[in-house]
Amino acid sequence: MAVSNIRYGAGVTKEVGMDLQNMGAKNVCLMTDKNLSQLPPVQIVMDSLVTNGINFKVYDNVRVEPTDRSFLEAIEFARKGAFDAYVAVGGGSTMDTCKAANLYASSLHSDFLDYVSAPIGKGKPVSVPLKPLIAVPTTSGTGSETTGIAIFDYEQLKVKIGIASRALKPTLGLVDPRHTLHMPGRVVANSGFDVLCHALESYSALPYHMRSPCPSNPIFRPAYQGSNPVSDIWAVQALRIVAKYLKRAVRNPDDLEARSNMHLASTFAGIGFGNAGVHLCHGMSYPISGLVKTYKAKDYNVDHPLVPHGLSVVLTSPAVFTFTAQMFPERHLEMAEILGADTRTARAADAGPVLADTLRKFLFDLDVDDGLAAIGYSKADIPALVKGTLPQERVTKLAPCPQSEEDLSALFEASMKLY
Amino acid sequence: MAVSNIRYGAGVTKEVGMDLQNMGAKNVCLMTDKNLSQLPPVQIVMDSLVTNGINFKVYDNVRVEPTDRSFLEAIEFARKGAFDAYVAVGGGSTMDTCKAANLYASSLHSDFLDYVSAPIGKGKPVSVPLKPLIAVPTTSGTGSETTGIAIFDYEQLKVKIGIASRALKPTLGLVDPRHTLHMPGRVVANSGFDVLCHALESYSALPYHMRSPCPSNPIFRPAYQGSNPVSDIWAVQALRIVAKYLKRAVRNPDDLEARSNMHLASTFAGIGFGNAGVHLCHGMSYPISGLVKTYKAKDYNVDHPLVPHGLSVVLTSPAVFTFTAQMFPERHLEMAEILGADTRTARAADAGPVLADTLRKFLFDLDVDDGLAAIGYSKADIPALVKGTLPQERVTKLAPCPQSEEDLSALFEASMKLY
Ligand SMILES: NC(=O)c1ccc[n+]([C@@H]2O[C@H](COP(=O)([O-])OP(=O)(O)OC[C@H]3O[C@@H](n4cnc5c(N)ncnc54)[C@H](O)[C@@H]3O)[C@@H](O)[C@H]2O)c1
Ligand SMILES: NC(=O)c1ccc[n+]([C@@H]2O[C@H](COP(=O)([O-])OP(=O)(O)OC[C@H]3O[C@@H](n4cnc5c(N)ncnc54)[C@H](O)[C@@H]3O)[C@@H](O)[C@H]2O)c1
Ligand SMILES: [Fe+2]
Ligand SMILES: [Fe+2]
Numbered sequence: 001m002a003v004s005n006i007r008y009g010a011g012v013t014k015e016v017g018m019d020l021q022n023m024g025a026k027n028v029c030l031m032t033d034k035n036l037s038q039l040p041p042v043q044i045v046m047d048s049l050v051t052n053g054i055n056f057k058v059y060d061n062v063r064v065e066p067t068d069r070s071f072l073e074a075i076e077f078a079r080k081g082a083f084d085a086y087v088a089v090g091g092g093s094t095m096d097t098c099k100a101a102n103l104y105a106s107s108l109h110s111d112f113l114d115y116v117s118a119p120i121g122k123g124k125p126v127s128v129p130l131k132p133l134i135a136v137p138t139t140s141g142t143g144s145e146t147t148g149i150a151i152f153d154y155e156q157l158k159v160k161i162g163i164a165s166r167a168l169k170p171t172l173g174l175v176d177p178r179h180t181l182h183m184p185g186r187v188v189a190n191s192g193f194d195v196l197c198h199a200l201e202s203y204s205a206l207p208y209h210m211r212s213p214c215p216s217n218p219i220f221r222p223a224y225q226g227s228n229p230v231s232d233i234w235a236v237q238a239l240r241i242v243a244k245y246l247k248r249a250v251r252n253p254d255d256l257e258a259r260s261n262m263h264l265a266s267t268f269a270g271i272g273f274g275n276a277g278v279h280l281c282h283g284m285s286y287p288i289s290g291l292v293k294t295y296k297a298k299d300y301n302v303d304h305p306l307v308p309h310g311l312s313v314v315l316t317s318p319a320v321f322t323f324t325a326q327m328f329p330e331r332h333l334e335m336a337e338i339l340g341a342d343t344r345t346a347r348a349a350d351a352g353p354v355l356a357d358t359l360r361k362f363l364f365d366l367d368v369d370d371g372l373a374a375i376g377y378s379k380a381d382i383p384a385l386v387k388g389t390l391p392q393e394r395v396t397k398l399a400p401c402p403q404s405e406e407d408l409s410a411l412f413e414a415s416m417k418l419y
Numbered sequence: 420m421a422v423s424n425i426r427y428g429a430g431v432t433k434e435v436g437m438d439l440q441n442m443g444a445k446n447v448c449l450m451t452d453k454n455l456s457q458l459p460p461v462q463i464v465m466d467s468l469v470t471n472g473i474n475f476k477v478y479d480n481v482r483v484e485p486t487d488r489s490f491l492e493a494i495e496f497a498r499k500g501a502f503d504a505y506v507a508v509g510g511g512s513t514m515d516t517c518k519a520a521n522l523y524a525s526s527l528h529s530d531f532l533d534y535v536s537a538p539i540g541k542g543k544p545v546s547v548p549l550k551p552l553i554a555v556p557t558t559s560g561t562g563s564e565t566t567g568i569a570i571f572d573y574e575q576l577k578v579k580i581g582i583a584s585r586a587l588k589p590t591l592g593l594v595d596p597r598h599t600l601h602m603p604g605r606v607v608a609n610s611g612f613d614v615l616c617h618a619l620e621s622y623s624a625l626p627y628h629m630r631s632p633c634p635s636n637p638i639f640r641p642a643y644q645g646s647n648p649v650s651d652i653w654a655v656q657a658l659r660i661v662a663k664y665l666k667r668a669v670r671n672p673d674d675l676e677a678r679s680n681m682h683l684a685s686t687f688a689g690i691g692f693g694n695a696g697v698h699l700c701h702g703m704s705y706p707i708s709g710l711v712k713t714y715k716a717k718d719y720n721v722d723h724p725l726v727p728h729g730l731s732v733v734l735t736s737p738a739v740f741t742f743t744a745q746m747f748p749e750r751h752l753e754m755a756e757i758l759g760a761d762t763r764t765a766r767a768a769d770a771g772p773v774l775a776d777t778l779r780k781f782l783f784d785l786d787v788d789d790g791l792a793a794i795g796y797s798k799a800d801i802p803a804l805v806k807g808t809l810p811q812e813r814v815t816k817l818a819p820c821p822q823s824e825e826d827l828s829a830l831f832e833a834s835m836k837l838y
Contacts, residue, residue, distance in 0.1 A: 007637070008648065009628065015637045022638045209428065218426065218434045219441045229427065229683055233656050264648055 006146065006173045006267055010260075013044050013136055013176040016087060017052030023132045023171070025085035028056040029078060031098040032089045033064055035301045041138050041179040042089050049087075057081055062090060062097045064302045065289060065309065067153040071100045072112060078105035086133040088170075091191065092142030092309065095135045096150035099168040103150075106130045115163045117394050120154065126167040135170035138179045139191040140249070140262040142309070143198060143270015145173030148223060151309075153290050159388040160286035164223055169274075175267050177260035185250050186299035189366050190310035192246045192262055195238055197313040198269035202276035203227060203235035204324055204331055205398045224277030224398055234272030239338045241265035250366055280320040280403070283396035284411065285312035287388025288372065295375045307375055314363065315372055318356035319414035323407065325352030327400035360418055371417040382412045425565065425686055427594040429679075432463050432555055435506060435593060436471030442551045442590075444504035447475040448497060450517040451508045452483055454720045460557050460598040461508050468506075476500055478520075481513045483721045484708060484728065486572040490519045491531060497524035505552040507589075510610065511561030511728065514554045515569035518587040522569075525549045534582045536813050539573060545586040554589040557598045558610035559668070559681040561728070562617060562689015564592030567642060570728075572709050578807040579705035583642055594686050596679035604669050605718035608785050609729035611665045611681055614657055616732040617688035621695040622646060622654035623743055623750055624817045643696030643817055653691030658757045660684035669785055699739040699822070702815035703830065704731035706807025707791065714794045726794055733782065734791055737775035738833035742826065744771030746819035779837055790836040801831045 007015075020028055028049065032042050037060035049056050059077045063070035078086075078101035088098035104110060107128045113121040135145035144150075148169040151162045180188070208226035215221050227235075241261050248258035289312045297308050325332040329351035336355040337343045339362060346354050369375050377385070386408045389396065396403065403411075426434075439447055447468065451461050456479035468475050478496045482489035497505075497520035507517035523529060526547045532540040554564035563569075567588040570581045599607070627645040634640050646654075660680050667677035708731045716727045744751040748770035755774040756762045758781060765773050788794050796804070805827045808815065815822065822830075 006649075018636050018638070022636070217437050217441070219437070230425075230687075233652060233687075237652050268652075 005169070005171060006175055008175040008264060008267070010176065010178050012174045013041065013179070014048050016045050016134060016136070016174060017048035017054055019134060019172060020049070020054050020085055020087070021052050023085060025132065026055060027081070027083050028054055028085045028087060029059060029081055029083040029101070030056050030087045030089065031059045031062055031074065031101065032094055033062040034060055036090050036094070036138060039182050041136065041182070045087060045089050045136060062094045064093045064300060065153060065306050066093050066097050067155050068112065069155060071097060071152050074098070074101040075104040078102065079108065083131060085131050087136065088133065089136045089138065091137065091139035092144045092151070095137065095142070095144040095170070096152065098133060098135070099150040099170070100152070100163060102130050102133050103163065103168060115165065117162055117164055119391055119393070120157065120161050121163075126165040130167055132171040135173045136179070137173065137175060137263070137266065139183060139187060139266070140180055140195065140259070141191040141266035142194055143266050143274065145170050145175065146267055146270035147274040149274070157290070157388075158287070159290040159391070161391070162394075164394065166223060173267065175263060177256065177263045180259040180263050181254060181256065183259075184299035185253070186297065186308075188259070188262070189250045189368070190297070190308040191266070192242065192249065192310065193314035194310035195262065195266050195269045196242050196246070197281045197310075197317060198273040198278060199235045199239040199242065200317065200321065200335055201278035201281055202231050202269070202273040203239070203335060204321070204328060204400055205276050205279055206400050223274070224395070225275060226398060227276045231272040231276035234268045235276070236338065238265040238269035238272060239335060241268070243339050247365060277398040278395055279399035280324070280396060280411070281313040281317050283392035284316050284320070284385070284389050284408070285309065286392055287385045288312040288315070288377075290388055291381065291384060293376045311368070311375070314368065315375070315418070316411060316415040318359045318418060319411045321359065322352035322356045322414070323411060324400050325355060364419055368418070370419050371415055372412065373416045377416070379413065379416070382409050385412050424588070424590060425592045425594055427683060427686070429595060429597050431593045432460065432595040432598070433467050435464050435553060435555065436467035436473055438553060438591060439468070439473050439504055439506070440471050442504060444551065445474060446501070446503050447473055448500055448502040448505045448520070449475050449477045449508065450481055450493065450505065450520065451477070451479050451513055452481040453479050455509050455513070455557060458601050460555065460601070464506060464508050464555060481509065481516045483512045483719060484572060484725050485512050485516050486574050487531065488574060490516060490571050493517070493520040494523040497521065498527065502550060504550050506555065507552065508555045508557065510556065510558035511563045511570070514556065514561070514563035514589070515571065517552060517554070518569040518589070519571070519582060521549050521552050522582065522587060534584065536581050536583055538810055538812070539576065539580050540582075545584040549586055551590040554592045555598070556592065556594060556682070556685065558602060558606060558685070559599055559614065559678070560610040560685035561613055562685050562693065564589050564594065565686055565689035566693040568693070576709070576807070577706070578709040578810070580810070581813075583813065585642060592686065594682060596675065596682045599678040599682050600673060600675065602678075603718035604672070605716065605727075607678070607681070608669045608787070609716070609727040610685070611661065611668065611729065612733035613729035614681065614685050614688045615661050615665070616700045616729075616736060617692040617697060618654045618657040618661065619736065619740065619754055620697040620700055621650050621688070621692040622658070622754060623740070623747060623819055624695050624698055625819050642693070643814070644694060645817060646695045650691040650695035653687045654695070655757065657684040657688035657691060658754060660687070662758050666784060696817040697814055698818035699743070699815060699830070700732040700736050702811035703735050703739070703804070703808050703827070704728065705811055706804045707731040707734070707796075709807055710800065710803060712795045730787070730794070733787065734794070734837070735830060735834040737778045737837060738830045740778065741771035741775045741833070742830060743819050744774060783838055787837070789838050790834055791831065792835045796835070798832065798835070801828050804831045
């Protein structure tokens with residue numbers, strides 16, 4: 001089954017060689033990370049390339065939670081290889097690295113900061129044509145197979161930022177639920193929290209008709225447009241699936257029904273937030289990941305400290321939605337209800353606490369660390385966390401209500417402990 | 420707000436001149452029908468073109484329920500005009516005519532039957548590049564702004580058939596709910612029935628993984644893929660809106676909330692059925708429209724007999740879903756429930772009759788003619804109606820169960836009287 005640029009189904013990955021042939025590709029770059037390079041999803045893709053007589057080179061040096069340095073290494077590989085198509089097999093880290101490699105290999109004379117979002121980069125619009133990129137997600141997950149975004153950790157500033165352009169959107173996403181059977185439990189949980197927050201944030205984002213200023217010409221419409229009747233559908237649907245299947249998917253490695261549904265939810269939430277935007281959980285997560293000190297994430301087979309993206313977004317969610325509920329209490333109650341709360345007697349004024357409690361219980365049931373303190377932060381870090389959030393305007397301005405520096409401080413403080 | 424190629428919102432039509440300018444258009448063809456050419460939607464588009472200094476010619480000779488002859492006239496206009504972009508302002512009749520004009524003006528040496536679907540036409544794939552086409556729907560409706568389909572009445576055989584290719588999909592759809600305020604009641608009702616059937620048929624279509632034969636190469640995937648988890652979302656959402664708002668939209672010309680929602684539902688259902696397909700109500704509707712004798716539709720300001728498309732599809736719906744319910748009774752009960760039935764005590768075996776009764780009541784409440792007999796057909800016409808359905812394989816094979824000629828006869832017979 002296919003819609004827009006997504007093909008979903010058990011076994012669709014086997015067709016990747018034919019897809020590349022149909023695109024006329026002759027010299028393909030296959031990107032993945034070290035861990036995945038030993039696992040079936042990459043093997044299936046390589047077999048399909050071989051069967052279809054497609055020449056390819058493998059780059060398996062993707063960094064889990066990529067940095068500017070790791071992006072640059074992949075870019076160098078891509079520039080040297082002069083590839084005519086790309087296949088990314090992995091989670092957001094791999095897909096995002098591959099998007100960046102394709103972009104800068106198609107734009108040989110650009111400096112790295114040229115396309116990085118302002119205010120840290122120059123935010124130049126992409127006008128060069130990129131090569132076809134096929135994304136094969138293996139987590140559930142970022143939805144990066146549907147978005148025009150690539151995120152990395154800018155080491156110098158210790159903050160995550162992104163490159164955002166419709167041009168980065170993969171030509172085709174092959175969403176094959178079988179790959180999810182290989183994911184370790186914490187990768188299922190953390191990437192599932194990413195789906196959860198994509199859904200919650202896009203559903204509660206500033207409504208499209210309240211966004212300002214109104215662009216003078218439709219060509220200037222931002223990629224993130226605020227919540228709207230179409231993104232709402234994707235968000236609600238993804239949230240329903242998370243509510244029904246995430247716990248099962250985490251707990252039972254071979255529950256194909258639960259893991260398949262979460263894989264689809266990841267794509268759905270991606271389409272939704274790629275259109276509406278995300279806001280505070282994501283904006284605040286970028287310094288939480290960027291400033292990581294010593295935290296080592298269970299089940300992540302890497303040799304560096306890391307706060308997985310999904311964990312970094314979900315830890316602030318109870319505080320964030322308590323704060324935003326004032327604006328659209330009905331929507332917040334609706335989200336709580338989908339996540340299992342009994343909201344029949346709840347009043348609008350309770351929307352924030354009701355949703356926050358529902359989230360806390362959900363996270364507790366899934367063994368999530370007890371707040372920012374548990375992953376190595378203390379009160380003394382709050383000014384740095386706030387400072388790292390301020391340049392994330394691209395997303396934070398989509399929150400339903402504006403936030404002062406004091407508000408951000410209070411949100412980080414309220415997220416130190418969850419239970 | 421925009422998603423894929425749709426921009427939705429009150430007032431988006433005013434931007435059409437800027438959109439055309441952004442596309443570099445200098446010589447535009449504006450298509451509409453005689454009736455709409457006197458109404459605000461066309462005026463707003465013309466004003467925007469003038470304001471933005473875009474040269475354009477108007478073709479307002481679109482036939483409501485177009486024929487091969489009316490398509491050919493529009494094609495001739497387009498070929499002579501050598502336009503570099505098209506704007507279609509109207510219902511499915513206008514959008515479909517404009518798609519055909521664009522296609523054949525971009526393919527000067529093709530014969531008309533070349534691109535018409537087999538077995539009546541040659542079903543050639545479209546490999547020529549088309550000009551940009553902006554669709555501004557004014558009914559709620561066909562969803563033609565989202566689909567690669569153009570339908571016409573092939574007069575010689577007295578049957579409706581189509582041209583289907585992804586290449587026909589409009590570059591941009593401007594979905595502006597304000598236009599719906601001008602629609603007369605029966606146009607709201609009939610085009611709303613089209614939305615209803617798009618949703619019901621795509622939700623009950625053969626599931627994508629049961630479709631056969633499985634294409635040997637992804638490039639051969641058909642446009643209509645059967646029901647799938649993505650099209651299901653659009654179908655269910657559209658059905659919910661129809662259940663909630665269609666009656667209000669028909670009865671109150673200035674219920675902007677109801678009419679806006681139906682306008683969005685029309686686009687949603689279009690995305691859904693454009694991906695999953697429709698089946699028997701549509702397949703059987705083509706001879707019902709094509710063989711029309713003397714029926715004149717209320718509120719349709721035209722000088723020829725006509726069975727509006729939405730009416731021609733909905734009249735067989737109680738019979739069709741009684742027949743298909745055997746295959747997927749739960750889905751049929753779910754559709755009945757969304758349309759307001761109490762299904763708590765219903766058994767699987769009742770799914771067909773429960774949905775059929777719900778539909779009959781819905782149609783009765785909306786003053787729909789009492790079956791095929793009320794629009795001029797009798798038992799004696801059944802063989803011709805069946806004969807006209809047989810070549811509609813493109814859609815009928817997406818029904819959840821195969822149909823013999825006897826089955827089709829029985830379905831037409833059961834649709835002679837509804838109440
Ligand atoms: N582009 C976007 O739209 C977008 C959106 C959200 C997040 N992100 C970014 O994506 C990154 C996170 O990506 P992620 O959460 O998908 O994880 P990831 O790519 O960082 O991978 C996490 C770990 O799981 C392993 N893994 C992945 N799939 C596996 C499988 N099927 N079997 C076994 N192991 C598997 C990897 O090898 C790695 O060790 C972050 O950098 C984040 O900022 C991007
Ligand atoms: N391409 C597709 O995907 C697709 C899908 C379904 C149906 N169709 C085709 O579309 C056609 C039917 O289109 P339709 O139902 O949209 O109606 P239509 O285009 O035939 O218009 C019906 C009547 O309503 C009038 N009208 C339209 N909008 C109005 C408005 N805002 N105010 C006042 N009057 C208005 C028109 O002038 C006309 O008289 C049929 O030929 C059908 O086969 C195409
Ligand atoms: Fe995310
Ligand atoms: Fe239709």
